[in-house]
Amino acid sequence: MPDLLGATNPVPGHDNTITNRNIPISPNNSQVQNVPDLDRVTKTDRRTEQQDSSQTEGRVRYDSNFQTFIQQLRRTQDLSSTMSKLMMREGTSVSSGMSEGIAEEMAQAMEMLKMDPSELLKFLSAQMRAGTRFGGALFALLRNAYARADAEGVRQDILNFLKSYSDFSSTAHIEGNLVRNLTNMANAMPASWGDQLRQLLAQLENGIAAGDRQGNISLLQQKVFPLMSAYVSQTHDLGIPRELLTLLALDLSRYENGAEDKLIETFHQLAGYGTLKGTLGGIDGQSLMQLLQNSQFAKNTAAAQFADHLAAAAARALRGEGSAEVQDVFRNLVRAMLVNESVYMPLNHFLIPMEMDDRMLFSELWVDPDAEEKNERGQNEKCMKFLFKLDVQGLGFFDVVLSAKERDVGIVVSCPEGVAPFSKEIEQNITKILTRNDLRPAAVSVRKMERPVTLTEVFPKIFEGKNSVNVKV
DSSP: OTTTTTOSOOOTTOOGGGTTTTOOOOTTOTTSOSOOOTTSOOOOOOOOSOOOHHHHTTSOOSSOHHHHHHHHHHHOOOHHHHHHHHHOTTOOHHHHTOOHHHHHHHHHHHHTTBOOHHHHHHHHHHHHHHTOSSOSHHHHHHHHHHHHOOSHHHHHHHHHHHHHHHHHHTHHHHHHHHHHHHHHHHHTSOHHHHHHHHHHHHHHHHHHHHTOHHHHHHHIIIIIHHHHHHHHHHHOOOSHHHHHHHHHHHHHHHHHHTOHHHHHHHHHHHHTSHHHHHHHTTOOHHHHHHHHHHHSOOSSSHHHHHHHHHHHHHHHHHTTOSOHHHHHHHHHHHHHHHHHTOTTOOSEEEEEEEEETTEEEEEEEEEEEEEEEEOTTSOEEEEEEEEEEEEETTTEEEEEEEEEETTEEEEEEEEOTTTGGGHHHHHHHHHHHHHHTTOEEEEEEEEEOSSOOOHHHHOGGGGGHHHHOOOOO
C-alpha cells in the first residue's frame, strides 16, 4: 500500500507510475480468469480446482484430502526401518541423544520384545485383538444386520450405537484430553483467570477418579465453559486458550455421547426394529454392559503395553527432550503410524517388533482379506494378500509378498545381497513349510532386492479412493 500511494522513496531509473499500464486485458485471455465484460454476461470461471503433480510437489493439495493422503503415503518412511534405527542395540547416535525419560520408556518397551516362537504367536494375536475394537458375537451380528438392512434408518441407528460405543470405550483417552487441555488453557491465561480454572480442574480430576461422568459433564458445561466465555469476552484473547476451548468442546461432546445411559439408549433403539428384535430384544442394559466389557479390545496385553511405552517416549521426544536426531526419528515414527492408520487405508496394518535368539527383528504387516488377482484365464479372483517388511539385525531388509487362494499360496521374497546366494535353499525350506501345513505352494521365489516394494504396487486397491473420495479441504 505505501508503494501505491507513492509514500516510499523512489528507486532511481524506475518509474512506478507506468507499471502495468500498457498491458491489455482481454475477456478472451485464458491467463486471466473470469474477466468482467459489460457488453455481455460472462461465462463461469474457467478456473478448476484440479492440481497436477508439478503444482503440488512437496506441498499439501487443496483439491482433495485423498490426494494428500497418497502423497504422504509415498513420502513416508518404512516403520520397520525407523524402528530399527531407534531400537537396535548395536549403539547408534540416536540412542546417545536420548534423555533419561525417553531411555527409560524405551528400555521397558525393549524388555517386552524378548520372546520365543510360542510367545510370538501370543503377541501377534494380542496385537490383532488390541487393534480390533468391534470384535465379538454382538458386533458380528450388527455387521450382518447392516449389510442386510434395506432401510437407511436401521443403518444409521447401527452407526449411532457404534459411535456411542467407540466413545464409551475411549473414556480414559477422552478424560486425559480434557485434563491436558484444561491444564494448557490455565497455563496460557493470566494468573487471576488461570487460578480459577485450576480450581475447576482439581474438581474435574476428583470426579474422574470417582468415576462420576455425569458430574464431570455438568462441571464442564455449567462452570468451565461460562468461565471461559467470560474470559474471552472481557480480554478478547483469541489465541491459545480459545483454540484449546474448541478442542475441549469436541472432547466434551464425545464424553457425553459415550455415557453409559446414552449407550444403552442407542442399543434399545436398535432392538425396536423387527429385523433385530428377535436377537437383541432379550438383552437388558446390565447384560449389554457386561457383554461390551468382555468384547473390549484387551488393554493390558503386552502389545498394548508396548504401544503405551512407545507413545510415552514419542511424547517426551516431541516435547523437546533428547537430541534433534531423536526428535526427528520419533516424528517420522508418529507420521508413519498416522498415515498407515488413515481412514483412507483399506488395509489391516500391524507392527511386529521382537527379539528372538538374541537377534532384533522389526516387521510391518499389511493384510488385504479382499484382494483380487488375475487367474490363468485373465479373470479376477478373490484372494488374501499380505505384505511383510522386515528388518533383521545382522542381515538387513526383506520384503515378503504372500497371496493365498484357498490352499494355494504364492510367496515372493526380496532379500539383502548377503542372503541372495542362499535363495534356492530358502525356496526349498519355504516349500517344505507350506507342504507340512497342508498348503499348496503355487509359486515360491526368493531373489535379491533391487529396491523396496511400495504399498501401492502390492495393493493397487488403495487408489480406488480416487473414484469415491474427493473431499475438499
